[in-house]
Amino acid sequence: MSPVIVLVGPPGSGKSTVAGELATRLGVPHRDTDTAVETEAGRPISDIFVDSGEAHFRKLERAAVSAALQHDGVLSLGGGAILDPETRAELAGHFVVFLDVTLGEAAKRVGLGTSRPLLLGNVRTQMKNLMDARRPLYEEVAALVVSTDGRTPADVSDEILQKLETK
Numbered sequence: 422m423s424p425v426i427v428l429v430g431p432p433g434s435g436k437s438t439v440a441g442e443l444a445t446r447l448g449v450p451h452r453d454t455d456t457a458v459e460t461e462a463g464r465p466i467s468d469i470f471v472d473s474g475e476a477h478f479r480k481l482e483r484a485a486v487s488a489a490l491q492h493d494g495v496l497s498l499g500g501g502a503i504l505d506p507e508t509r510a511e512l513a514g515h516f517v518v519f520l521d522v523t524l525g526e527a528a529k530r531v532g533l534g535t536s537r538p539l540l541l542g543n544v545r546t547q548m549k550n551l552m553d554a555r556r557p558l559y560e561e562v563a564a565l566v567v568s569t570d571g572r573t574p575a576d577v578s579d580e581i582l583q584k585l586e587t588k
C-alpha cells in the first residue's frame with residue numbers, strides 16, 4: 422500500500438487543508454505527518470521544539486514519514502520534511518505535489534500564532550529564508566507543482582484530481 426497523493430510545500434501552502442479535501446472527495450483516509458508526530462509524542466510540535474529541540478523533532482518526523490508512506494490514502498507532510506535526504510529518496514516514485522504559494526500569501530495564512538516554531542519572530546523574514554532554501558528541494562521531489570495563490574482549497578483540489586486522472 423502507498424498513498425495515492427503526497428503533498429509537500431512551505432507552511433501555509435495549504436497541505437493539510439487540501440489533503441483533507443482530496444481524501445474526502447476520493448473517499449480515502451487522510452494522514453498528516455505533523456499530526457502523527459504529535460499523537461506519537463503526546464504533545465504539540467511547538468512543545469517538542471522547545472523541550473527537545475528541532476533535531477529531535479526531525480527524527481520523529483523522519484520515522485512518521487516512513488511509516489505513513491506504507492499506508493494508502495492522501496498524505497500531507499510537514500513543511501520541512503523534505504529537508505531529510507532519506508525522505509526525499511523515499512518519495513521517489515510517489516505522486517508528489519508541491520503546493521506553491523507566494524511569500525505574502527503564506528505569511529497572511531499562517532498569521533502570528535505560536536504553533537509554527539520556525540516562524541516565530543519576524544514571520545515574513547523567516548518565511549522568506551525558509552522558502553528560498555527549500556524551493557529546490559520541493560521541486561526535486563515533485564511530479565507536479567500547483568500554484569495556490571488566489572485559489573480556494575477546492576480549486577487546488579480540482580487541479581490535482583484532474584492531473585491524477587491523466588497521469
Ligand SMILES: Nc1ncnc2c1ncn2[C@@H]1O[C@H](COP(=O)(O)OP(=O)(O)OP(=O)(O)O)[C@@H](O)[C@H]1O
Pocket residue numbers: 430431432433434435436437438439455497498499500501530531537569572573574577
Ligand atoms: N487555498 C487557500 N486559500 C486560502 N487559505 C488557505 C488555502 N489553503 C489553506 N488555507 C488556510 O491557510 C492556513 C494554513 O493551511 P494549512 O494548515 O493547510 O497549511 P500547511 O501547508 O499544512 O502548513 P504547515 O506546513 O504549517 O503544516 C489555514 O488557516 C487554512 O485554512
Ligand SMILES: O=C(O)C1=C[C@@H](O)[C@@H](O)[C@H](O)C1
Pocket residue numbers: 431432455466498499500501502536537538539
Ligand atoms: O516548515 C517546517 O519546518 C515546519 C512545518 C510544520 O509543518 C511543522 O512540521 C513544524 O512546525 C516545522
Ligand SMILES: [Mg+2]
Pocket residue numbers: 436437438453455497498499
Ligand atoms: Mg500542515
